[in-house]
Amino acid sequence: DAKTTQPTSMDCAEGRAANLPCNHSTISGNEYVYWYRQIHSQGPQYIIHGLKNNETNEMASLIITEDRKSSTLILPHATLRDTAVYYCIVRVANRDDKIIFGKGTRLHILP
Amino acid sequence: GAGVSQSPSNKVTEKGKDVELRCDPISGHTALYWYRQSLGQGLEFLIYFQGNSAPDKSGLPSDRFSAERTGGSVSTLTIQRTQQEDSAVYLCASSLNWEQFFGPGTRLTVL
Numbered sequence: 001d002a003k004t005t006q007p008t009s010m011d012c013a014e015g016r017a018a019n020l021p022c023n024h025s026t027i028s029g030n031e032y033v034y035w036y037r038q039i040h041s042q043g044p045q046y047i048i049h050g051l052k053n054n055e056t057n058e059m060a061s062l063i064i065t066e067d068r069k070s071s072t073l074i075l076p077h078a079t080l081r082d083t084a085v086y087y088c089i090v091r092v093a094n095r096d097d098k099i100i101f102g103k104g105t106r107l108h109i110l111p
Numbered sequence: 112g113a114g115v116s117q118s119p120s121n122k123v124t125e126k127g128k129d130v131e132l133r134c135d136p137i138s139g140h141t142a143l144y145w146y147r148q149s150l151g152q153g154l155e156f157l158i159y160f161q162g163n164s165a166p167d168k169s170g171l172p173s174d175r176f177s178a179e180r181t182g183g184s185v186s187t188l189t190i191q192r193t194q195q196e197d198s199a200v201y202l203c204a205s206s207l208n209w210e211q212f213f214g215p216g217t218r219l220t221v222l
Contacts, residue, residue, distance in 0.1 A: 045213070102153060
């Protein structure tokens with residue numbers, strides 16, 4: 001079973017920051033938080049991952065709470081192309097292993 | 112560069128027939144995964160190959176499902192005596208370290 005809980009869907013206005021929450025209260029010490037997204041009719045795409053420090057890359061920022069029981073993915077300036085299902089996943093980092101996906105959050109970017 | 116490719120992109124078959132789905136991973140990637148996604152459902156892990164190790168088959172839903180990976184490269188997922196509940200998008204992914212790159216999927220429809 002997935003170890004994360006996410007809202008089923010969210011809306012965000014184009015150009016605004018999209019903040020997607022994720023709860024992972026049972027995360028283990030050696031598990032990282034990963035985010036993937038799946039645009040309609042495509043395979044999932046990696047976005048970002050982190051352990052405990054906040055992370056930023058060209059796609060998004062990841063904010064992890066100090067107790068590591070929850071996190072937020074931030075898309076700073078959402079565009080219509082960011083409409084997708086966003087999956088929050090916890091897994092041991094930097095090694096090959098299957099991904100257990102939950103239901104994810106369906107993000108709608110509104111024009 | 113070339114990504115993960117899958118063929119066919121669409122497959123329509125009759126109940127009871129066998130089908131074979133093909134995945135060409137990214138060259139040099141040692142790990143290969145199969146997932147499936149039913150209509151309106153999340154992504155479900157099926158099977159995972161890593162180098163010459165025995166595959167992790169823990170996600171295969173029944174003994175009608177099997178997969179091979181020949182020469183550490185191309186993989187074939189076989190579904191015998193297909194049932195209507197097998198209708199789904201079958202996704203293949205490959206990785207070298209940890210980041211999984213997904214193919215476009217094969218949409219299987221069982222009539």
